[in-house]
Amino acid sequence: MAKITLSNLAHSYSDIPVTRDDFQLKPTIDHVWNDGEAYALLGPSGCGKTTLLNIISGLLVPSQGRILFDETDITELPTAARNVAQVFQFPVVYDTMTVFENLAFPLRNRGASADYVTRRVKTIAEMIGLSDSLDSRAHGLTADAKQKISLGRGMVREDVAAILFDEPLTVIDPHMKWELRTELKALHREFEHTMIYVTHDQTEALTFADKVVVMLDGEVVQLGTPVELFNRPEHTFVGFFIGSPGMNVLEAKVEGDTALLGGCAIPLHHGYKQPDASRVEIGVRPEFVTLTDGEDGLPVKVERVEDIGRHKIVRTDFNGSEINVIVPEDASISDRHNRLKFDPAAIHVYADGWIVDGEDQARQKGASS
Amino acid sequence: MNKTLNHRAWWMVLPVLILVAMNAVIPLMTVVNFSVQEEFYGEFSFIGMQWFADTLTNERFQNALIRQLAFTFTILLIEIPLGVFIALKMPRSGRWASVCLVLMALPLLIPWNVVGAMWNIYALPDIGFMGYMINAGAGFFGHDPANGPWFDYTQEPVAAWFTVILMDVWHWTSLVVLLAYAGLQSIDNAYYQAARIDGASRWSVFRYIQLPKMKHTLTIAVLLRFMDSFMIYTEPSVLTGGGPGNSTTFLSIDLVKIALGQQDLGNAAAMSIIYFLMILLVSWLFYTLTMQGEKK
Numbered sequence: 114m115a116k117i118t119l120s121n122l123a124h125s126y127s128d129i130p131v132t133r134d135d136f137q138l139k140p141t142i143d144h145v146w147n148d149g150e151a152y153a154l155l156g157p158s159g160c161g162k163t164t165l166l167n168i169i170s171g172l173l174v175p176s177q178g179r180i181l182f183d184e185t186d187i188t189e190l191p192t193a194a195r196n197v198a199q200v201f202q203f204p205v206v207y208d209t210m211t212v213f214e215n216l217a218f219p220l221r222n223r224g225a226s227a228d229y230v231t232r233r234v235k236t237i238a239e240m241i242g243l244s245d246s247l248d249s250r251a252h253g254l255t256a257d258a259k260q261k262i263s264l265g266r267g268m269v270r271e272d273v274a275a276i277l278f279d280e281p282l283t284v285i286d287p288h289m290k291w292e293l294r295t296e297l298k299a300l301h302r303e304f305e306h307t308m309i310y311v312t313h314d315q316t317e318a319l320t321f322a323d324k325v326v327v328m329l330d331g332e333v334v335q336l337g338t339p340v341e342l343f344n345r346p347e348h349t350f351v352g353f354f355i356g357s358p359g360m361n362v363l364e365a366k367v368e369g370d371t372a373l374l375g376g377c378a379i380p381l382h383h384g385y386k387q388p389d390a391s392r393v394e395i396g397v398r399p400e401f402v403t404l405t406d407g408e409d410g411l412p413v414k415v416e417r418v419e420d421i422g423r424h425k426i427v428r429t430d431f432n433g434s435e436i437n438v439i440v441p442e443d444a445s446i447s448d449r450h451n452r453l454k455f456d457p458a459a460i461h462v463y464a465d466g467w468i469v470d471g472e473d474q475a476r477q478k479g480a481s482s
Numbered sequence: 483m484n485k486t487l488n489h490r491a492w493w494m495v496l497p498v499l500i501l502v503a504m505n506a507v508i509p510l511m512t513v514v515n516f517s518v519q520e521e522f523y524g525e526f527s528f529i530g531m532q533w534f535a536d537t538l539t540n541e542r543f544q545n546a547l548i549r550q551l552a553f554t555f556t557i558l559l560i561e562i563p564l565g566v567f568i569a570l571k572m573p574r575s576g577r578w579a580s581v582c583l584v585l586m587a588l589p590l591l592i593p594w595n596v597v598g599a600m601w602n603i604y605a606l607p608d609i610g611f612m613g614y615m616i617n618a619g620a621g622f623f624g625h626d627p628a629n630g631p632w633f634d635y636t637q638e639p640v641a642a643w644f645t646v647i648l649m650d651v652w653h654w655t656s657l658v659v660l661l662a663y664a665g666l667q668s669i670d671n672a673y674y675q676a677a678r679i680d681g682a683s684r685w686s687v688f689r690y691i692q693l694p695k696m697k698h699t700l701t702i703a704v705l706l707r708f709m710d711s712f713m714i715y716t717e718p719s720v721l722t723g724g725g726p727g728n729s730t731t732f733l734s735i736d737l738v739k740i741a742l743g744q745q746d747l748g749n750a751a752a753m754s755i756i757y758f759l760m761i762l763l764v765s766w767l768f769y770t771l772t773m774q775g776e777k778k
Binding site: 170172191192193197198199201202203205207208209210218219222223263266267 | 672679680681683
């Protein structure tokens with residue numbers, strides 16, 4: 114197990130990257146990932162999360178930057194020398210071997226003694242709940258059992274620095290997904306391997322990871338705990354991508370502590386300097402919007418109501434842009450409900466997509482640092 | 483569900499029935515017919531299994547069968563490992579992969595009798611390049627040319643066998659290569675990556691990833707090569723006509739000699755059916771055995 118340092122990392126598939134767009138992984142990645150934590154790399158297809166994973170696993174050598182496991186520089190080391198384990202999108206097992214032989218394979222290849230192998234394999238089989246099928250052929254097992262074997266093959270080596278997961282639940286049946294994810298989480302809690310989990314599914318990322326790394330177009334747009342991503346999305350993409358439905362993002366004019374939305378003033382919690390940007394937006398999550406039949410608030414038209422069981426999602430229209438509202442399951446919605454109110458504390462201001470601190474927040478930060 | 487029954491639809495099957503009858507059922511039944519009857523000046527009489535018993539106990543048939551089995555197993559033992567080896571060495575992608583594939587496909591496009599004629603000339607001891615070179619080499623190692631050429635497939639059974647096997651390996655190894663290559667191409671890269679992570683050796687990768695994934699295509703390769711080599715006729719026929727002596731008289735050459743050379747239709751028909759059943763049985767056994775364990 115190890116701490117992973119990604120130092121000023123970037124990668125381009127072209128030999129001589131000229132512009133920033135030539136980079137599939139833009140030079141914004143400079144993090145230290147703590148030992149024993151679970152990280153999720155989350156983002157839409159093509160955002161660079163698999164590229165980053167391949168750099169960590171050793172399949173790719175980055176065009177620039179270093180990568181360290183603890184204090185050892187492993188940037189140029191091949192996969193085999195890195196002590197990483199990987200669970201792939203579809204289960205990779207050695208079909209002709211039994212479950213026992215599968216789990217023993219990495220140890221035997223490294224010349225471990227037969228005694229140790231047996232002991233260790235039994236421990237791991239216990240952990241992943243496959244003790245009963247150690248003697249059966251891996252070939253006939255279900256996809257989720259196979260996926261557990263490939264996880265087990267990673268955990269069987271005690272010196273493994275990190276376990277990487279490349280969308281491991283893609284081929285698993287929905288009802289098994291939950292179970293497998295829960296088990297994975299439990300294993301992580303118990304044995305504290307450093308885990309890195311690539312996915313495009315926000316639920317998977319949020320339930321699995323201690324820290325979520327949200328990526329977009331080869332950039333890390335935010336690295337934070339699920340709560341941070343929910344409460345304070347640093348980029349409109351994070352707000353939009355995380356949450357169901359995602360954050361409402363509306364173009365606005367911000368003057369001091371008011372936002373002007375098409376002539377309608379909305380109070381903000383902080384005062385803002387006039388942001389110096391071509392595009393200024395405010396973002397507020399549907400959870401912090403209330404639909405009222407009062408006289409004040411943002412005038413909207415209710416387009417439709419989706420009842421999803423736990424609560425209702427109301428899709429409203431404000432001058433052509435959609436604003437989603439989450440209302441309690443028992444709320445009744447009528448024609449008179451045509452005003453929206455935002456919780457001022459939950460409104461964030463974004464300049465060109467990135468969050469802007471209020472003047473008082475900026476002062477605080479300046480004082481503390 | 484209610485379906486209306488319309489028996490006129492059966493007429494649609496008629497063309498196929500006629501075709502299959504004309505080219506498969508009727509010829510086969512003719513052979514079956516000959517195999518249980520004796521002809522004497524145009525008179526046919528039923529003699530039951532007599533021809534079969536005769537054939538099976540006939541030493542000539544037994545010898546041809548032994549030669550046949552020896553030949554088939556020899557070429558399988560050479561072509562399958564060699565084909566797998568070449569497939570493993572071929573590039574996975576890029577321009578060279580296409581070049582290799584085309585080169586590999588070339589021998590397969592050449593007709594059997596052309597292959598026979600090619601090697602017939604190529605291996606001739608006096609004017610054939612290969613035959614000449616081998617004999618030159620033998621001379622260098624002390625063979626006295628006055629005793630006749632050391633390598634002469636028209637005189638020496640070993641030389642004839644060597645040439646026939648070489649011909650077959652040259653002609654058909656590509657088929658094994660192409661099938662094995664297709665099997666290899668279907669292996670996802672993640673397997674190799676996982677093997678690297680698990681610290682597997684080159685041999686382990688072959689033994690536990692490549693070989694199991696090639697199993698299906700290799701089964702087909704073995705079946706095709708078995709059936710085809712078991713029926714080999716043209717090459718030895720063009721090379722020496724089954725000689726020298728009877729040394730390359732394999733089953734189908736023997737069959738043709740009996741049927742056409744001696745006009746012994748009863749024996750030939752019985753032999754045809756035995757021959758056919760043997761191929762069917764071995765193929766079925768092989769397929770069932772290799773595919774066992776798949777359905778566990």
